[in-house]
Amino acid sequence: MKKSLICIGCPRGCRLEIEMEGETITVRGNSCPRGESYAKQEMTNPRRVVTAVVHTTSEQLPWLPVKTSAPFPKAAIAPLLNRLYKMTVTPPVHCGDTILEDIDGSGIHVVATESCR
Amino acid sequence: MKEEKVDVAVIGAGAAGLAAATVIAAAGRKALVIDREDFPGGILRQCIHSGFGLKYYHEELTGPEYAERATIAAQKAGASFALGCTVTDIQIDMMGEFTLVLLSAADGVRKVHADAIVLAMGCRERNRGNIATPGTRPAGVFTAGSAQKLLNLEGCLPGKTAVIVGSGDIGLIMARRLKWSGMEVKGVVEIMPHPSGLARNIAQCLEDFGIPLWLEHSVTRIIGRDRVEGVEVAPLNHGEPDMSRSFTLECDTLLYSVGLIPETELAQQAGVLLDRDTGGPLVDANYETSVSGIFSAGNVLHVHDLVDFVSEEATRMAHCVLARLDGAPSAEKVGNEVGSNLKYVVPAFHTPGATTNFSFRPLIIADEALLRAESEGKTIWEKKLRFVRPAEMISVTLPGELLGHAPITFHLQDTATR
Numbered sequence: 001m002k003k004s005l006i007c008i009g010c011p012r013g014c015r016l017e018i019e020m021e022g023e024t025i026t027v028r029g030n031s032c033p034r035g036e037s038y039a040k041q042e043m044t045n046p047r048r049v050v051t052a053v054v055h056t057t058s059e060q061l062p063w064l065p066v067k068t069s070a071p072f073p074k075a076a077i078a079p080l081l082n083r084l085y086k087m088t089v090t091p092p093v094h095c096g097d098t099i100l101e102d103i104d105g106s107g108i109h110v111v112a113t114e115s116c117r
Numbered sequence: 118m119k120e121e122k123v124d125v126a127v128i129g130a131g132a133a134g135l136a137a138a139t140v141i142a143a144a145g146r147k148a149l150v151i152d153r154e155d156f157p158g159g160i161l162r163q164c165i166h167s168g169f170g171l172k173y174y175h176e177e178l179t180g181p182e183y184a185e186r187a188t189i190a191a192q193k194a195g196a197s198f199a200l201g202c203t204v205t206d207i208q209i210d211m212m213g214e215f216t217l218v219l220l221s222a223a224d225g226v227r228k229v230h231a232d233a234i235v236l237a238m239g240c241r242e243r244n245r246g247n248i249a250t251p252g253t254r255p256a257g258v259f260t261a262g263s264a265q266k267l268l269n270l271e272g273c274l275p276g277k278t279a280v281i282v283g284s285g286d287i288g289l290i291m292a293r294r295l296k297w298s299g300m301e302v303k304g305v306v307e308i309m310p311h312p313s314g315l316a317r318n319i320a321q322c323l324e325d326f327g328i329p330l331w332l333e334h335s336v337t338r339i340i341g342r343d344r345v346e347g348v349e350v351a352p353l354n355h356g357e358p359d360m361s362r363s364f365t366l367e368c369d370t371l372l373y374s375v376g377l378i379p380e381t382e383l384a385q386q387a388g389v390l391l392d393r394d395t396g397g398p399l400v401d402a403n404y405e406t407s408v409s410g411i412f413s414a415g416n417v418l419h420v421h422d423l424v425d426f427v428s429e430e431a432t433r434m435a436h437c438v439l440a441r442l443d444g445a446p447s448a449e450k451v452g453n454e455v456g457s458n459l460k461y462v463v464p465a466f467h468t469p470g471a472t473t474n475f476s477f478r479p480l481i482i483a484d485e486a487l488l489r490a491e492s493e494g495k496t497i498w499e500k501k502l503r504f505v506r507p508a509e510m511i512s513v514t515l516p517g518e519l520l521g522h523a524p525i526t527f528h529l530q531d532t533a534t535r
Contacts, residue, residue: 008317008320008321010317011422011423013504048321053269062271065165065179067179074325077297114182
């Protein structure tokens with residue numbers, strides 16, 4: 001099976017040409033190793049870094065920006081967002097602090113991307 | 118009235134202002150960063166998505182993370198901040214000293230005296246008025262960035278169903294953000310035959326969600342009295358809307374992502390000359406404007422597509438500010454021009470013998486291209502480029518020994534073999 005994809009690894013946006021034969025995946029068109037690993041991931045288990053804002057009890061920063069610590073399985077993004085939108089975080093929070101640990105046993109966390117006193 | 122004296126007043130606490138203040142303060146000079154917002158970081162704070170910093174910090178960061186790093190760096194270097202303050206006037210006295218008039222809720226009117234000024238006010242979005250969309254004037258029409266601020270900083274959804282006008286990166290990022298926030302996105306309408314945002318944003322913000330992108334289409338009318346009820350969209354035929362093939366998209370929200378323009382009101386008030394091609398201040402190879410002692414970098418100088426380039430440019434500029442404070446003369450100016458397929462070159466001048474970084478905005482899409490510098494009818498320098506896109510700025514460094522007393526014209530040529 002052949003497929004072409006745009007790499008989302010960096011602003012360059014390389015056009016990846018992917019060939020899948022059974023278990024073997026060949027990637028062409030990438031300019032760095034990130035392109036190859038993205039293509040392989042995308043063909044088997046597509047993932048995205050999820051970002052959102054979570055409500056806080058702080059007047060100074062009522063909405064705390066957060067992200068997943070690693071690209072997160074696409075199919076599980078909607079339920080994750082629903083969980084995040086129901087949360088309320090109490091400061092102090094530091095940039096990088098874990099807000100939601102080990103989401104559904106994935107080993108991926110949701111972390112704060114801004115500090116709030 | 119509060120009054121103080123600093124070496125450098127930096128206007129704008131976004132990526133450019135923070136990077137400049139970091140360098141200036143680290144050299145032992147007194148730098149004051151002024152911003153009308155209560156937090157430093159500028160627009161980065163509302164750009165909660167990932168994809169920043171790969172070049173400048175060598176890791177992928179979100180906007181708020183980038184902002185926090187840049188802020189901490191400036192604080193550690195010893196820069197001070199005047200937040201929640203709007204600069205309303207810049208005065209210059211006979212001795213060349215500047216006085217800035219600041220207005221804030223906390224201190225009322227306040228004056229800052231400075232030996233040099235850094236203009237780092239960034240840019241603003243073009244809106245409905247700039248592209249003159251016909252129709253009614255209902256509520257529900259936003260620029261992509263103001264909707265982003267509503268959603269990410271204030272926690273408010275702009276509506277239920279959106280159409281996005283223009284395929285700039287902010288609009289694409291917002292398409293995904295709206296989807297992830299439970300809104301419906303009917304599509305993106307772009308007048309050009311190619312998207313104006315980055316390819317990766319078309320992939321991860323539109324294709325991931327099956328959001329249609331109508332290229333060579335235009336919004337010909339906004340419908341709705343009190344609130345937007347829909348838009349009329351027509352395909353373009355040689356630039357003219359073909360109304361026989363028009364269709365209506367029902368929506369209650371319209372986001373405009375139709376380009377950015379340098380925020381230059383304050384610069385003009387200070388008497389700084391603007392560059393017709395960039396819309397920003399005209400600067401020499403030291404990033405010094407037509408007013409001696411006023412420097413400029415970042416999106417107010419010319420609109421960048423990556424914040425990393427903004428930080429790099431502001432860092433280079435800050436070293437020039439330091440040299441001038443230490444008594445270096447202003448730069449000798451030899452003019453640069455753009456020829457084929459380039460919209461502009463920044464800086465528009467070079468100094469003979471001084472290694473200079475030049476930024477260009479290409480006007481063509483080419484998988485392979487040749488950028489060439491020509492002086493007195495001869496090619497003095499050339500570089501092969503890959504994947505040239507109008508959405509991506511070109512940044513190159515020319516060694517000083519090539520830069521002489523004659524003007525330089527830059528050309529870009531499509532060299533892809535088809």
